[in-house]
Amino acid sequence: MAGSPSYKERKVITIGVVSELTGLSERQIRYYEERKLIFPERSPKGNRKYSFLDVEQLMDIANKREEGVQTYEIRQEMLRKERKEAKLNRKELLRGEINARFGIQRE
Amino acid sequence: MAGSPSYKERKVITIGVVSELTGLSERQIRYYEERKLIFPERSPKGNRKYSFLDVEQLMDIANKREEGVQTYEIRQEMLRKERKEAKLNRKELLRGEINARFGIQRE
DNA sequence: CGTGTAAGGAATTCTGACACG
C-alpha cells in the first residue's frame, strides 16, 4: 500500500503540458531541475517526463520563488525534510525488526 | 466526492507516451478515436492529450481486438454500459429528490 | 541568481492518402 504504482507518481507528462499546468516557462522548469529541485525522467530519445507530484512541487516552488526564496534555500529545505523522513523510516524499520524477532507480545 | 478532479481523469499525456504505455501504434490509437472508442482532448495547437483512464481503456480495447472483437462491437458494448449507468444515475437522482421532499423518516 | 531569447538540429505530431485485404 505504500509502494503502489500511483497515477500521481507516474512520470508521463511532457514539459509543454507541465508549463501549461503550472504557468511556469519551460526555461524555469529546466532551471529548477538544474538546481536539483525536480527530477524528471527521460523518454528513450531524451524528452523530459514529469508526474503530477512534480507538477505540484513546481507550484510550491513557484510560490516560494514569488516570496523571494532562492532556489538554494528551497533545496536546503527539501534536504532537511528528506533527512527527517529517513529518520522516521529507520524508526519504523527498527520497530518492524523487533516485532519480527520477538513477536507481538499481547494476546 | 464523485466529481473530484482525479489524476486518473486529467488529460495530460501525449500520444507518444500513450503509445509507449499501451504498446499500441499511434496509428491504432488515432483509429480508435475515429471509431469513437476514445476521446482525447486537444492542446491549444491541436495535439492530442489522454488521461490514465484513457490508457486503461485502450488496453481493454487492445485485449478485445486480440480476441477478434471488431471496433464496432466494442463501441456497441460501450454504449450499452453508458445507458445502464445513466439509468442508475436517474434512479439515484430520484431517490435524492424523494428524500429532499419528505426527509429521512427513521429516527 | 534567475530568466529571457535566438540558434540549429532532432524528434514529435498532425492530416489526408494509398496500400493490402
Add this chain to the structure above:
DNA sequence: CGTGTAAGGAATTCTGACACG
C-alpha cells in the same frame, strides 16, 4: 475492417550560449 507507411508541414523539445542584473 484495421493497420502500415511515405509525405509535407507545423509545433515541440533539446542543448549551449549570450544577455541582463
